[in-house]
Amino acid sequence: MNAIEFILSGMLAAATPFLLAALGELVAERAGVLNLGVEGMMALGAALAFIVVYNGGGHFEGFIVAALGGIFVSLLFAFVALGLRANQVATGLAIGILGAGLSAFFGKSYESFTVTGLNQIQIPVLSNIPVVGGLFTQDCIVWLSLLASAGLWYMFAYTKIGLLLRAVGENPKAAQSIGYPVIAIRVGAVAFGGLMAGIAGAYASTVYTPLWADGMIAGRGWIAVALVVFGTWMVGRVFLGACLFGMLSLAGTVVQLTGLAIPSQLLASLPYLVTIIVLGIISSNRRLLKLNGIASLGETYER
């Protein structure tokens, strides 16, 4: 198998934890709430799902418990940041640390244990195409995460609820004045973010790297937050960004084996560099920022 085939076949699975968490964060940010606790919510989801699967609960149940764990932590965030109107950045960071701490606490007696991942599904014909065939041989969660991307894209483009979320994020006062419950909608969006982060963590600890080790999320939650900015809050771009980040993550290992003289440290830092560049570009002039940014992102809303 050459390097290209290797990257093509592994790219989507590598992208899935980023993608799931970023989609959740995208919904929360579109509604105007910046939750920086993604890393912690992922860690908690990872620990809970691992514990369920290790004790024979099955992957599906693991994902459910992880989702509930993510929702629980995100509701805590919502209570403090939206209910008590605390600073969202500070609250998000605190909640993130709490999530990481809880994951270490629950996972303590499972340190370095392993479980079995999910089987990959071969798609007839497509999976047998040379070179790109590997792209079509993935586990079911990868396919579900693609479906989720499509669903969210459709929701934002064509449905009332998508429009509502955007309205609440762009101009909460206006949304409130025509009778929509801004806080309730935002809490819902934040909870969805928690759910997705929990699932992303579950994928990381029970499917992609089926083992538990404290700290195993290793910054992937932060990449997901960066990815939302990278994708300028658009589902399609976030999806492409996740694929790119997944690709770069694999390239960082496989390029070393091809003998090309590209420093592996540079490849490892590329996702972050690219995010900074994108941030720089969209903040460089007001028009671009207005076009792409979320007007009320991170602002405390009072009726």
Add this chain to the structure above:
Amino acid sequence: MTNPMNRRNFIKGATMASVMSTLVSRAAAATAEDPLSIALVIPSPVADVGWGHALAEGLNVVKAAYGDAVQLTIVENIYEGPDADRIMNKIVAEGAKVLVAGSFGYQNGAMQIARRNPDVTVLHASGFMVAPNFSPFAAQYSQGTYLLGMAAAAVSKTGKLGSVSAFAIPELITSINAFALGAQAINPDIEVSVVWLNSWFDPAKAQEATKALAAQDCDVVFSNAQDTPSVVAQCEELGIYSFNLNSSMKTYAPKTYLGCVETDWSPFFKASIDAHVANTFTGANAFLGMAEGVVKMVDWSTDIPADTMSQIKETEAKIADGSFSPFTGPILKADGSDGVPAGSVMTTPEVISMDWHVKGVTTPLPN
């Protein structure tokens, strides 16, 4: 595990303890027969396997030998940096007389403690600084990886071996070089590819790297400085051989586990603590191998052909009695230049500071 503690608990407890300790320490100073307090500080959690586990096990043996005369405290999950300095200071202020600093990055903080507290003995992992009451210690993993290289060459069908390694520092480079040299002793044409993770801890990346090695036809993978069974478990799934350092991970790969370079720190810890108690401790660079009983080979795979196995055993005996070193010339560097001339053997300082690959390691070193 004796009195396990993590950072969170530690900080919680520390506030209360500091109030108490002022009162208690005066009273305690009066009684001469206090247990000797030993503390271990490590950057990772103590799991069933890995680096932290090996250190903790070594101290547990000492504790078992001394019984109630020794009190052992383990503080895990301490990141290298100011946090670690503060916590080590705290531990010593609370009466620890032997401090085992279990990570390279604790070096400066631990050295300061040693200078300020002449009555405290400090044992520091993988460092190079020495003081009268401060000994750096490291294992000669290369002795073991050489033997596993021989085994790997014998079981490999593709003639390609791989390694998933954390950072390109001399300690890890040395292990890989010995692995390559051992393999070449059996099959001169064998190649070794290395993936550097540039991270001490990222299990997902370690598994990606393992898959990448397998995709390049490597059928034996050396899990170098990976504390979790990420690489070993992935190799079992891929059906390729693997081995690791410090403590056996055979349970994670019952079919494809090639063997383990186990480190048993207890002889070193026991000797150091005996010396501390007898007031005869003198700091020295401890580069420990088979002769000291620190490096041990365990869980050899039954797939290794019998004639190779007897060759391995023979070499092992020669390494243990000091009549053979893996770094005996002639050794060529990866770029083809002379590394070690024929007939000479690398000295310990040369081995400790090795920053080049031997011929046969095909991937470049990161700058």
